[in-house]
Amino acid sequence: MIASSPDWFIILGSGTGIVTPRRAAPAVLIGSEKFLVLVDCGPGCLLRLSQTGLDVTKIAAVLFSHFHVDHCADLAPLLFARRVPELPRAEQPLVLAGLGMTNHYAALQGLHGQWVEPLEGPPTLIELQEACFDFGPWQIEWTRTTHTPSSVAYRFETSSGHSLVISGDTGPSIALEQLARDVDTLVLECAFPDPSPYPTHLSPTTAGELATAAGCKRLVLTHFYPRIESSDILQGINKSYRGPVILAEDLLTLGW
Ligand SMILES: [Zn+2]
Numbered sequence: 001m002i003a004s005s006p007d008w009f010i011i012l013g014s015g016t017g018i019v020t021p022r023r024a025a026p027a028v029l030i031g032s033e034k035f036l037v038l039v040d041c042g043p044g045c046l047l048r049l050s051q052t053g054l055d056v057t058k059i060a061a062v063l064f065s066h067f068h069v070d071h072c073a074d075l076a077p078l079l080f081a082r083r084v085p086e087l088p089r090a091e092q093p094l095v096l097a098g099l100g101m102t103n104h105y106a107a108l109q110g111l112h113g114q115w116v117e118p119l120e121g122p123p124t125l126i127e128l129q130e131a132c133f134d135f136g137p138w139q140i141e142w143t144r145t146t147h148t149p150s151s152v153a154y155r156f157e158t159s160s161g162h163s164l165v166i167s168g169d170t171g172p173s174i175a176l177e178q179l180a181r182d183v184d185t186l187v188l189e190c191a192f193p194d195p196s197p198y199p200t201h202l203s204p205t206t207a208g209e210l211a212t213a214a215g216c217k218r219l220v221l222t223h224f225y226p227r228i229e230s231s232d233i234l235q236g237i238n239k240s241y242r243g244p245v246i247l248a249e250d251l252l253t254l255g256w
């Protein structure tokens, strides 16, 4: 029997571009002992991070699924906070990764100059050229999703074989089905109620179909626009998917 993984994740933001008291915009904090990374950094997630008792200097990296404002707007405040002398100086430069990361950070520097340059030094920028790379305690694999030309999903894998996929934003996607094949936990966007109004987002029915095709062992749904809240999400999911399903709330904390 495989020992349970010590690795965990916290949904910092289970919402969208419409931030509500219940739901900050997308961000997932992923941890392994002392190594912490964020996937996305949407507005409101720094407030949620503070509610976990952690501060921004503990974050080793931010991996972006894409650069829509609801997924990246707290990056400038995060960088600014790492300049504040009241916080301990981070031990390593922050790693920032995503397709288009170099342009995005250059634009922030154009706007804010030195105020987005942390005390520990300039961020290390990664443009995701390799499909698979080692990062901290994990192997990370990524693939493009059907949302924007540069949107991606990430798969994290531990050396003991535990796995986690964060979809970012996506519509139905064979590439994402393959990335999430047999994964322990699939954190999947489910933005709108059925029938899905946009091909670039999922609804319960299409999210269930994707999870079923991937064969994920557990499904965590997130990225809820307000109008999906009053619909029966599980009814759409259960048309096809038979595994355990969790509807995310902010600060939901799970092991892999
Ligand atoms: Zn988006």
Ligand SMILES: [Zn+2]
Residues within 6 Å of the ligand: 016, 017, 026, 068, 070, 071, 169, 223
């Ligand atoms: Zn989004």
